Every structure is written in C-alpha cells, then in structure tokens.
Amino acid sequence: MDYCIAVNWEALDSLIIDFVKSENLIEEDSVGSPSSCYQSRLLIRQIRRSVEYGHIDAAIDLLRVHAPSVLDDHRLLFSLQKQRFIELLRKGTAEDRESAINCLRESLAPCALDAYPEAYEEFKHILLALVYDEEDKNSPVVSEWSPRRRIDIAGLLSSVLRAHLCAYDPLFAMSLRYLISIHKLFCFRQGVPSPISDLTQRLLLEDRDPPATPLESSYEAPPFDENELCRIRLDDPMVDELVHEYCVYRGFVNFSVVNSPGMQHSINDDQSEYGHLSKNCSTEVGRGNTKLSGSGTSATQVIMEGSPESNTNLASIRSTDTEERYPSETSHGDCSTSGTPQFEKILQKNKSLRVGETNKRKRWRGRHENTEFVSGPTSERSREDLNASTTMLKDQQVSPKSCFLNMMKNREDKHELVLGLKELASRGMAEEVVEEINEMDSNFFVQNPALLFQLKQVEFLKLVASGDHTQALRVACSFLGPLASSHPDLLKPLKETLLALLKPNEEAFNEHMPLCALANTLQVAIGRRLGIEEPQLMKIIRATLYTHSEWFKLQMCKDRFEGLLKIDTLKEVGAKLIIDASRLDVDMSTDGSSQVTGSSNNKKQEDGSPTQSSARDVGCDETAILKVMEFLALPRADAIHLLAQYNGNAETVIQQIFA
Numbered sequence: 001m002d003y004c005i006a007v008n009w010e011a012l013d014s015l016i017i018d019f020v021k022s023e024n025l026i027e028e029d030s031v032g033s034p035s036s037c038y039q040s041r042l043l044i045r046q047i048r049r050s051v052e053y054g055h056i057d058a059a060i061d062l063l064r065v066h067a068p069s070v071l072d073d074h075r076l077l078f079s080l081q082k083q084r085f086i087e088l089l090r091k092g093t094a095e096d097r098e099s100a101i102n103c104l105r106e107s108l109a110p111c112a113l114d115a116y117p118e119a120y121e122e123f124k125h126i127l128l129a130l131v132y133d134e135e136d137k138n139s140p141v142v143s144e145w146s147p148r149r150r151i152d153i154a155g156l157l158s159s160v161l162r163a164h165l166c167a168y169d170p171l172f173a174m175s176l177r178y179l180i181s182i183h184k185l186f187c188f189r190q191g192v193p194s195p196i197s198d199l200t201q202r203l204l205l206e207d208r209d210p211p212a213t214p215l216e217s218s219y220e221a222p223p224f225d226e227n228e229l230c231r232i233r234l235d236d237p238m239v240d241e242l243v244h245e246y247c248v249y250r251g252f253v254n255f256s257v258v259n260s261p262g263m264q265h266s267i268n269d270d271q272s273e274y275g276h277l278s279k280n281c282s283t284e285v286g287r288g289n290t291k292l293s294g295s296g297t298s299a300t301q302v303i304m305e306g307s308p309e310s311n312t313n314l315a316s317i318r319s320t321d322t323e324e325r326y327p328s329e330t331s332h333g334d335c336s337t338s339g340t341p342q343f344e345k346i347l348q349k350n351k352s353l354r355v356g357e358t359n360k361r362k363r364w365r366g367r368h369e370n371t372e373f374v375s376g377p378t379s380e381r382s383r384e385d386l387n388a389s390t391t392m393l394k395d396q397q398v399s400p401k402s403c404f405l406n407m408m409k410n411r412e413d414k415h416e417l418v419l420g421l422k423e424l425a426s427r428g429m430a431e432e433v434v435e436e437i438n439e440m441d442s443n444f445f446v447q448n449p450a451l452l453f454q455l456k457q458v459e460f461l462k463l464v465a466s467g468d469h470t471q472a473l474r475v476a477c478s479f480l481g482p483l484a485s486s487h488p489d490l491l492k493p494l495k496e497t498l499l500a501l502l503k504p505n506e507e508a509f510n511e512h513m514p515l516c517a518l519a520n521t522l523q524v525a526i527g528r529r530l531g532i533e534e535p536q537l538m539k540i541i542r543a544t545l546y547t548h549s550e551w552f553k554l555q556m557c558k559d560r561f562e563g564l565l566k567i568d569t570l571k572e573v574g575a576k577l578i579i580d581a582s583r584l585d586v587d588m589s590t591d592g593s594s595q596v597t598g599s600s601n602n603k604k605q606e607d608g609s610p611t612q613s614s615a616r617d618v619g620c621d622e623t624a625i626l627k628v629m630e631f632l633a634l635p636r637a638d639a640i641h642l643l644a645q646y647n648g649n650a651e652t653v654i655q656q657i658f659a
Helices: 009-022 036-052 056-066 068-072 074-091 094-114 119-130 148-165 171-190 197-203 226-230 236-250 271-276 279-287 312-316 341-353 376-394 401-426 430-440 449-466 469-486 488-502 506-512 515-529 536-555 567-571 622-632 636-645 650-658
Strands: 204-208 232-234 256-260 263-266
Touching (some): 009 171, 009 515, 056 068, 056 074, 074 094, 171 197, 171 232, 197 536, 236 536, 401 515, 430 449, 449 469, 449 488, 469 488, 536 636, 636 650
Antiparallel strands (some): 256 263
16 A cells, blocks of 8 residues: 655644643743643543542542532442442451441442432442452452453543543644544555554554543534544553654754653753663664654754744744754764764754754653642552662663763764754755755765755755846756756656746745755655654654545545544645655655655545545535435445436436336
8 A cells, every 4th residue: 555645744743742732741941830721631640540540539539629510420429439349348458348338338328329220229239249259250249340340430530521621632632543543444444454553553542431421401412522532542651752752853852762651861961861771772772763662863953043934833842042062072982873074074064054043942841740639549659660660771771871872972963963954954055955965975866866856946946036047057957957867757847947937036936945845855864864764653644644535535525523633734735846756756775655745745646536526526415425325225435426427316316226
C-alpha cells in the first residue's frame, strides 16, 4: 500500500503545542496556576487511579470535595460502596472485616433500597463474600472479587466526571484516537497490513471506558459528544514520549533523552546525571539513531527572527531569553559519530550565518501529577514505582562519563545543524542552504535532485522578484536546465518556473513559495543523512491520514467530524512549489516514504477511485441513498452507483430492480 500523502506539519505543530500546554508538559516562563480544565482532568486521573488501586475511600473523599453532585447518582454510589466493602474484606485483618460489616450496615444497605430495582438482590448476593474468600475460584462471588471490577468502576467514573466537569482531553489526543481507530478498521476491512501496527497496537488500548449514564433531562444526544472519543483509552506515557520526540525534532523544547515514561534528562542538566542513560540507549545515541525508547532528538536555538511563514502559536512556546551556545568540541575515542573537520566547520559557519536573537527553547517538564488531588496511598505507590525505575537505570550506568557526554554533544550538534538549515530554508535563503550542504556532503544533491531543483527555484524566483533577470537566467542555465536534462520529470516544472519572468513582482514570488513546506522536506532529508530519523509521530499521522481519506472514499461520503477534530487542516498543505516533490524521490538512498512533507498533492487522487463528491455530482441526497441501501440491502457505494443511473431517484431505482 502506498502511504504517500501530503501532511501540513504546521497544522500538526499547532495541535501539538496546544497539547503540551494543555497537559502542562513544558515549563512556562510565566508563573501561574494551571487551567481549570487541566485541574479537572488531573482530578479525574487521580480518582481513576485511586479506584484502580482499591482506595475507594480516597476516591469517595475526592468526589465529595470536588464533585459532590456525582454522588447523588445512587446507582453509581451503590457500585462504589459495593467495591469499598470488597476492598475492606480483601485486606484480611479482623479490624478491616469489622469495618466491612459497618460498611454493609451504614452505607451499602441504605443505597441498595433505592439505587435501582435489582440493587437489593445484588446486595444480598454480595453478602456471600463474607463466606467465600478471594482464593476460592469456584465461589458464586468470584466475579465480585475480580480486580476487573475496579477497572470497570474507574472507567465509568471517568466518563461520568468528564461529562459532569466538561473536562475533555486536548484536541490532539481526540484526533489521534479517531485517526488510529479508522486506520485499524480500514486495514482490517481491506485485508491490508498496517506499516505502523507495532505503534498503534501499543498506543490504543483495548479497554474502553463505559459510557456515562445520561442525565434524565437529556432528550436527545448532542451532534458530537467529545466524551465518546475520550472513552477510547490511550497509553498516556507512550503518547508523551511520542510528543516529546516530535517537539525536540521540530525545535520546540530542549534537547534531551527519554529513558522511561516520565523520566528525561536535558543535556544542559547537571552532568552528574549522565549515568541514568541505559546501555542500550547510549549505543543507539552513538549510532545517531532515534528510537522511541530513547526519543531524544535535538533542539537548540535556531530560529532568529520570525519569518512570515511562522505560525504564531510556534512563537508563543519560545522564551525571549538568549542563550550562548558552547562551540562544538572534538569528540574522543570511539564515541564520535560526526566529529569530522567538515562537520565542525559547517556547524560553526551555520551558527555565524544566523541573524537576530537566539531563543531558548522550553524545558520538557513531563507529566507530574503529585498535587493536592493525589491520595496518600496512591502517591506513595507512584514514588515507589519512580524509585524502582531510577534504581534500575542507575544499575545500567555507562562509562566513562566523557564518552557519554561526547556522544550526547555530537547528537545535539547534529540536530542544531539540521534545525539551522531548516530555518535558513524557511527564510528563502536557498543559496546559503545549498552552499552549506555541499560543503558538508558533496553527494547529497546528487541523490536528491528534486530538493536541489526546489532550492534553485527559490533562488531564481527571488532574483526575478528583485528585477535581476540576468542573474536569474544564470541560475536557470547553470542549475535548473542541467537538472531538467538529467531528469525529464523536471522539464515541465522548468517551463512553468520560467513563466515567472512574465510577472516579475513580489506577488508572483510569494504565490509560488511555500517555504515552510520546502524547509520541512529539507529537514527530513538532511536529518536522515545525518542519522536522525523522523519522529514516530510523523509516521503515524501520515499513515492514518491516508487511510482516513481512503476509508471515506469507500463510504462515498464526507467525514462530518474532520472539521471538529482539525483533520481537514492536517490535509490542507496549501500552496506548493512549481515542482511537486511527491512525484520524485527526495533521497534515492531511502525508501522515499517520508519525503513528501512539502507536497500538496496526494497522487492517490489520480487512481480513479470515487471521491467524496460523487453523491453530489449525481444530484442524489442522503435520504435517497439510505432508502436504496435499506430496501435493496446494498452497500453505500452500490446504492450511489444505481442512483447515478436513474438521476438520483430512489423510487425509480427500486421499481426497476423489482420489475
């Protein structure tokens, strides 16, 4: 399956930045309390955790303080009190058994009288737990002892609280759930393998929270209920790792390496923490690869002055503090991955070319939830888990210290260089980019002719816009012409490029120059050459957007939710360069699967498959489609094809079939 599809990475950047801010994953400059929505989500997570660990009293106490009206639902309260009774018995001491009997008398029995019609029978049944203990797998109350009960009650509480507090997850989390769900459904229905199954299987959990009990005053469901998407559970630590890897790659946060969920170390932190990196992770760093388990990619200051292509949301995540970067040091021993004279020279020159203020990136904070909402036993358990993880990592210390630091420094320098080149490209400084890359690797453009053509396009159009036609034609004769001769696919783009001579003005230049798209493509290609793989999240978004488009082609309808979830903006790449990079391999040394970040056309559009507008083209409405599907038991696509033959008239179709 060809997953070649254009993605608007600026739109994804915006969603990611909103996510990390909403989840308080980065350290902000301004001191202020988190948003009320974040506090509500944090409360929900702590109540869920308390129930899952069996601390029912702690969960009820939190509910009484922060959401007392939820306990007015006697059905829900009865479930909590039943579980409280079981957890008291589970402790096994005489004192706890006495507390369990008091729970029966004072809490559970009164709830059973008016919770719901079957509640009293359930109350009598659970009394058997006093006779049959947890170890008796043949007892009539074995299901009541099951830890699964905790998970179900915790999920139900989460759904109820989300609806009650309107504490829905950030848009990115909901979009990711939706896209992965459709991707898995598409691959299953079409019988095709998923190239990201190793990620999606771990990312999207099988468990789904039960639906919230609807309020009696609700007579109809809302057109779109975010709670339904939030019921699908994600592996939060894995999402955080993916997002962190992406943020470092794109230059939003400081360079750091993630060792385990919630634990990361910045290269600028106290160097005594160098030993916390596992041996496996340090080996991968030495190779210059990017792994999910060690998802540190680089991010040092590169953006100097805001370019017109910059997204305002991107600027807001960066602080105004300046930072003096230390010069690249020569690597020692076998730890070196890039300590060549050419690399060091280009790195220094790249830094000197930058203009304006250098901005210090945000520090990745991670998910820290030890707030006033955390109950005592739960927070103690979290500390135990964290200490165990830290001990494990300390046992895997690498040596010597200088080797680790040099490897990390090399890796950071590589990312610094890639982000710097990306920034130059986004400003239209194509000549400088070509010079830098040629000096670093003379074979890069030999294997990436499309990128060289695009960069020289930029240079040509800038010269035309400035009125320097002589120099523009020199660029065309020296570069664009020879490239088109060697690669026939470039001949048509060359002709279209030369048409800019007829409109030598700034408007023509801006119209044809989506510099951010070119910069993104360059970042992926040059990063790969330096051993920096694109983030896993990019692969997930690319594959799921493709299957989302294909799924709704099969359904022959438009996705009603793609606007609400910003999926449409992820597909809207906007203007494109005169050459469409999706039709050429950007890097002939790779599979080319990731070289379409700057393209605006999805070449699958030309395969002749039905589009979302098919139903509108034949003039048939949704009612007619549904009528034919129902009467003739046909799939949607077949119903639309039949309606197209009879001018969209459902009655005529049905009469002809039964005639």
